[in-house]
Amino acid sequence: MSTQQDIYASGSESRPPMLNKENYVPWSSRLLRYTKSRPNRKLIHNSILNGSYVRRMIPEPGDANREVIITETFHLQTDDELSEKELKQIEPDDQAIQTILLGLPEDIYAAVDSCEIAQKIWLRVQQMMKGSDIGIQEKKAKLFNEWESKIISNRIKESLNALISLNQSTFVPGRRISNNILLTQELMHNYHLDRGSARCAFKVDIQKAYDTVD
Numbered sequence: 001m002s003t004q005q006d007i008y009a010s011g012s013e014s015r016p017p018m019l020n021k022e023n024y025v026p027w028s029s030r031l032l033r034y035t036k037s038r039p040n041r042k043l044i045h046n047s048i049l050n051g052s053y054v055r056r057m058i059p060e061p062g063d064a065n066r067e068v069i070i071t072e073t074f075h076l077q078t079d080d081e082l083s084e085k086e087l088k089q090i091e092p093d094d095q096a097i098q099t100i101l102l103g104l105p106e107d108i109y110a111a112v113d114s115c116e117i118a119q120k121i122w123l124r125v126q127q128m129m130k131g132s133d134i135g136i137q138e139k140k141a142k143l144f145n146e147w148e149s150k151i152i153s154n155r156i157k158e159s160l161n162a163l164i165s166l167n168q169s170t171f172v173p174g175r176r177i178s179n180n181i182l183l184t185q186e187l188m189h190n191y192h193l194d195r196g197s198a199r200c201a202f203k204v205d206i207q208k209a210y211d212t213v214d
Contacts, residue, residue, distance in 0.1 A: 016103040024129040031103055035096070043092035044099065051119040052093040053086065093118060100125070 017030040035044045047053075055077040082090065096118035101109060108128060115121045191201060 040092040047096035053089040
């Protein structure tokens, strides 16, 4: 990817990042960060992740002239019936839709353009990209784990004799951590002898971090 394409994919202060089939995970993160830089940022962010404002059903009186009187019916709340507060919630919903659509390539845009709710567009794009970028990320992680377990392990194996002390009891086949007690007692018993290289001894008392819930 060229530098110009990198800039295009990462977005800017005036434009959301552009999605492609290899960058869904970073794209989704960047787009949500982009929404936080916009006016109504909290409402836009909430609209994408949790859904748009749901219009209320408004009751209306029944027709008293009918033979069978229906006391009450309902209709979906119209624009004229929206309060000022409700209008302020609906405006960010439209902004959320536009934010996502501006970051989509033409083929994906065409597939989700009929959706009228930002959250549905967001989830639809996620479903469409599942198995592309997400699959690539999983393959990279698996490849790295195999490389780490085989190549690095084999290289470290050649140096283990230089890394492991003859006196240590952990990470040595056939030895246990409890052997540390016996080893320490034996070392301290002969510590006063004036032979060998210069040395010192100190005691460290380490308490487990999660011994209690206090």
